[in-house]
Amino acid sequence: MDNFQAIGQLVIKAQDLLDSIKGGAIRVMQEQFDALKVQFTDKLNSVGSELTVFKNQQQSNVNSIFTDPDKRYQTQLVNDENVTRFDLAHLDQNKFYCIAFHHAEMLDVRVRRYVADAGAAVGVLDYYVQLQNWSGGGDFNFIKQFHHFFNGGNQFVGKIQSTVSPYYSGIWLRGGWSYSVYCSGKKDGEIILVESDSQILERVNNIDCYAPTITEIHNSVVPNNFIAGQ
Numbered sequence: 058m059d060n061f062q063a064i065g066q067l068v069i070k071a072q073d074l075l076d077s078i079k080g081g082a083i084r085v086m087q088e089q090f091d092a093l094k095v096q097f098t099d100k101l102n103s104v105g106s107e108l109t110v111f112k113n114q115q116q117s118n119v120n121s122i123f124t125d126p127d128k129r130y131q132t133q134l135v136n137d138e139n140v141t142r143f144d145l146a147h148l149d150q151n152k153f154y155c156i157a158f159h160h161a162e163m164l165d166v167r168v169r170r171y172v173a174d175a176g177a178a179v180g181v182l183d184y185y186v187q188l189q190n191w192s193g194g195g196d197f198n199f200i201k202q203f204h205h206f207f208n209g210g211n212q213f214v215g216k217i218q219s220t221v222s223p224y225y226s227g228i229w230l231r232g233g234w235s236y237s238v239y240c241s242g243k244k245d246g247e248i249i250l251v252e253s254d255s256q257i258l259e260r261v262n263n264i265d266c267y268a269p270t271i272t273e274i275h276n277s278v279v280p281n282n283f284i285a286g287q
Contacts, residue, residue, distance in 0.1 A: 134167045134185070134239045141238045141248050143230070146175045148252065150233025153215030155251040155268035157225040157258055161188035164242035168228065170213065175235040180209030182236070188226040190219045191243075198226075205283040216275035222259050222266035225249075229271055 148154055158164060168184040183206045190198040198219040207213050213231045221227035230236055238248060251258060254269040 134165060134241055136239070139239055139241070141240075142235065143238060143248075143250055144175060144235040145230060145232045145250075146235055148232030149270075150211075150231060152232050152270040152272055153229035153274075154232055154270055155216075155221065155227040155229050155258075156238065157221055157227045157249045157251060157268055158188055158240075158244050159225055159249075159259075160191050160243070160245040161219075161226045162191040162243040164188045164226075164240060164244050166228065167239040168214065168230065169237045169239065170234060174237070178209060178211070180207065180211050180213065180234060182207045182213045184214050184228075186217060186228070187242075188219060190224070190226045200226075200277070201285070202279045202283065203285040205279050205281060207281055212274055212278075212281070214278050215271055215273075217277050221268045223261050225258055225266070225268070227251075227268050229275070 143156060145154060158166070165185070165187050168182060170180065170182045172179055172181060183204060185202075185204040187201040187203070189200075192198070200217055200219045202217070205214065211231060211234075213234060213236070214228065215231060216229040217227070219226045240248075249258065251268040251270075254267065256267070257265045258268045259266050
């Protein structure tokens, strides 16, 4: 065998070896690509499923708003999840005690009691009012009374005032009974029950503000069976 033949055979073997190496590398690359394609497809399917769930949730939220918006609003004044219970059964039934609302802004308030509620005797109340006092007792305060009904021989609401203090509005309720108070609108913090004349409602500019009890029904309260607009 001459040198040229030997060189030719080496070239052939080298070519075969190179083809083998290239083929193996291509197979590895193909396998890696196939694996990435599977992962990508799985991820797309997962994201698609999550997007479908999210879309359905948001559609449900939108439907709950627009299906019957009036009903959705009204439930704020009857829903037990939006009620504060006040038990005044231990207090003097010949006095009226203030429940106070801080920074009321377009605040609808419904005070309700029914025959099953605790009290010195039977008696039903349904009182609906709107309070506004959000500017420190300035010009942005008023009261709108929409409905007042009671029976059982006792008037339960003794007084109403938009500016009990610079930042509080109040409704005076008769002691000796319990009440449910529903709110819809804006107020800051919890409703405060003032149980004594010495209880400080708030302090403003180093001045103590009080909401003392009353014994006579104030002329600020509309009469029984009042319905606004009638």
